[in-house]
Amino acid sequence: MRTPRIAVDYSRCGDGRGVDPRVCCRCLQACSPAVFLLHQSFGAAEPDPLDPQAWRVTVMWPTLCTRCMKCVQACPEHAVTVG
Amino acid sequence: MFGENPMCDHCMKHGSAGKWYLNAAGYSEEVARRHNLREFLLEQYKNFEQISVRKVAGFSPAGMDRVFRMPIIGRLVKRSAEKLLHSTRPPSDPFRPEGHIGQVVPLEDGVAILQHCAAEPIIEKNCMCRYMTRGIKESCCINFGVMSEIIDKLPRFIPEKDKYLLSREEAVRRFTEHNRKGYIGTIWYGPYPYINNLCSCALPECAGIRPRVDFGIKSIHKAEYVIRLEEERCRGCRACASRCPFKAISVEPETSLARVDATACYGCGVCRHACDTDALVLEPRKASARDPVHAHA
Numbered sequence: 456m457r458t459p460r461i462a463v464d465y466s467r468c469g470d471g472r473g474v475d476p477r478v479c480c481r482c483l484q485a486c487s488p489a490v491f492l493l494h495q496s497f498g499a500a501e502p503d504p505l506d507p508q509a510w511r512v513t514v515m516w517p518t519l520c521t522r523c524m525k526c527v528q529a530c531p532e533h534a535v536t537v538g
Numbered sequence: 539m540f541g542e543n544p545m546c547d548h549c550m551k552h553g554s555a556g557k558w559y560l561n562a563a564g565y566s567e568e569v570a571r572r573h574n575l576r577e578f579l580l581e582q583y584k585n586f587e588q589i590s591v592r593k594v595a596g597f598s599p600a601g602m603d604r605v606f607r608m609p610i611i612g613r614l615v616k617r618s619a620e621k622l623l624h625s626t627r628p629p630s631d632p633f634r635p636e637g638h639i640g641q642v643v644p645l646e647d648g649v650a651i652l653q654h655c656a657a658e659p660i661i662e663k664n665c666m667c668r669y670m671t672r673g674i675k676e677s678c679c680i681n682f683g684v685m686s687e688i689i690d691k692l693p694r695f696i697p698e699k700d701k702y703l704l705s706r707e708e709a710v711r712r713f714t715e716h717n718r719k720g721y722i723g724t725i726w727y728g729p730y731p732y733i734n735n736l737c738s739c740a741l742p743e744c745a746g747i748r749p750r751v752d753f754g755i756k757s758i759h760k761a762e763y764v765i766r767l768e769e770e771r772c773r774g775c776r777a778c779a780s781r782c783p784f785k786a787i788s789v790e791p792e793t794s795l796a797r798v799d800a801t802a803c804y805g806c807g808v809c810r811h812a813c814d815t816d817a818l819v820l821e822p823r824k825a826s827a828r829d830p831v832h833a834h835a
Contacts, residue, residue: 480673
């Protein structure tokens, strides 16, 4: 099976601009094989480096995706697409 | 056969009979100071969650699983990842998971670590793997010594409800609770040669175990033990099979008895907590079936 193309639209979620993925986490929790990874955004200006505030979700293990589409359904911002 | 596994520095110093984690020297302040780990670990943990997505040699690790699955290139890439994880060189780059290697430990060995080896202060922090993969904060990761001092500066790792600073007895109690829940005990160098993390892991969340389970990268050693079934005691209730995180236990349809696949078994021993009749026994893994305790690259 071809590896699914999973994308996150960072204008809607994360990087300190859109929804804060640490507060939402719905895609993270919907995904049974845990394909996504939550981490600090690169290059964000952090007022307190010990307590970073800009986070994003990255697609880490696309080959484990089963195309169940639960992440797409769970995302309130329609930021996740699976093709 | 000979010469395939020459003794590495670590084995020369500590012996190759396994259980490196029961040598208290690995937990000592002296090791932490020699490698300047106060500075190193603070730098590493400030943005710890970024490490697994940071570019290595110009390539982003995100989506690297596609490459892992390629026949020849996949093997080469996986081997270079193993080389990094198993590195025994002095830690130099806090942004790479150099020398971050661990081993599965059953309840008994985890308790022995806490009672005899772990350096104080002992704390329990939020598991970073569960945070990275699920966004949840669950305090079940026991840290020692310098690692505890570092976590003290980083608010997101400090549990809000559960107790944070633990006595040895409290740490034993917490680790036992996690193990009975079915969490896999693991002990980690972070980085080699300093031992500072006793985790209670779950799959698929654990960033240390899943590369091995999902892609065959030796990111963690199996325990020095393996489970054996005492058939006369097994009642075929299947509780162990559903508890095993590694799917190493099945139930034979003809006999209705459990069957342990010793090669799939990681020796974590959590299946024992599900068995009412003590039919599962943890015994030393035979030398032939053991991982080399260390990468003999």
